[in-house]
Amino acid sequence: MSNSPNAPSSPKPRVRFAPSPTGFLHVGSARTFIFNWLYARRTGGTMILRLDDTDVERNTDASVNSIFDGLKWLGLGWDQEYKQSDRGALHRHMAQTIFDKGLAYRDFTPAHTGDSEKSGVQGTWLFNPGMRELSRQESDRRAATGEPFALRFRVPRDAGQLVRFTDAVYGEQIKSGADIEDFALLRSDGMPTYHLASCADDADLCITQIIRGQDHLSNTFKHVLIFEAAGYAPPQFAHLPLLVAPDGTKLSKRRHGPVVSVTTYRDAGFLPEAFINFLCLLGWSPKNDREHMSVQELIDAFSLEGINRANAVVNFKDPAPTPEEAFDPKAVWLNAEHIRALPVRDLSQKLLPLVRDAGFEISPERMLQIAPLIRERIKLLRDVLTAADFFFVDQLPPYDPAELIPQKGDAAMAKKVLAKAHAILPNVEFRHDPLDQALRAAAQELGLKAGQMFQPIRVAVCGRKNAPPLFETLEVLGKEKTLRRIEQALKKLT
């Protein structure tokens, strides 16, 4: 059997992302989606989104919304969409097929309630006593009386039977039937279990590659059993190493907070393509030292062979000193890289709604002027609010007048500089080059270094020492506002 997408005998790949809506979309699920999507796009295959919502008790609308919100933000899309709850007949039909072949049996044992000994300290549980051997007549008779039962798979355990499959990532996998319990196919309320529903749908939807988390690796033996019992050839499997927290445990919202939720990244100002890029580098490598990659470059480079087997740590800080430090530093760096790679116009468009949401009236034209000044100074889109605040406000927030004092200078020097600036600026054209010439000349006249001249002006105008380059800043800010802020600074110095 060939894995090559170009092999004439292999069917068009069909892959699926099948989240169960029992929680928000977390980063591990997002990565699974992305890898499936990449595989589909790479091979010209079909990407299917399937909601695995057979657990009626735990499903929530909020979760469905969270999944769609997250996927919508990623912006990758999908080709087909299904919901397991619409397909109950299909699942029951497969259960019936397996039962008719004698490969499953009714288990009338009441559902296990206590969760105390679930980790089975006492040993391996394989089946409930008496049920596997129940005669068909007896089984039919009890069922006819309306006695509830679960349908269990009759795992072949005689003569050291083995179940095997080849995982595209983990290689040859073999397990003895003697180590597989008689898992349930149907619950006593008639609802299919995950294993059954998943396999029935994968078979019906002609899924060719199942790319999913490694937590399913050992379940796959059961799935192979189901496929074969129902008369289908199992698809190819590719299991992904898990994403774990810095403490090595599985990512969970309860333990690790909002950093595991996709929407947190969106709200913090990540670019979806940067987030996708980051996730791809967790557990996969293009093997050529490339890190910053566009979605198209990822498609071109993606292959199942590049996936590795060890779990990957999402290196966030658990109690984060600042919101920005909460994220994996590499994710933040990649985001800054993608921001810098963005055309100014695109960046400006993304920034505008954030600024407006923060309550500032600002025109697209003005945002377009500001964007290039901060593009190399922000790591997250939201940083625009702190990096360019002085452009947005009318009145600068209070700052320490001592900031106005230049290196190796004193208040008198600051005053002299600002007075000089205030005197010459009205006659200067507010564009980069004229401002540059005028202010440098002024510095020379005063016998000061350029830096000593520029700093008081920068602080007067921006309210702090660290800001974009001065001339561009003044140009965008405009003459009127600049002069007014210099006047205000002068007052602070008296």
Added chain:
RNA sequence: GGCGCUAUCGUCUAGGGGUUAGGACGGAAGAUUCUCAAUCUUCAAACCCGGGUUCGAUUCCCGGUAGCGCUACCA
């Protein structure tokens, strides 16, 4: 407990029977520009442990250890 998977700098990873074990993030130092950022240069930083196999193992095999997963009428 049983079964399975995994193990290279702090983190993500490349590599692979003989290498100065490579890159990136982060950290440190320096260069540079009007500050900051960006950029550039340099530095520190790793093959889990023990046995084999071999002339030679970080790489292959076995064992240990550790971590993770599954062991539900959850998914």
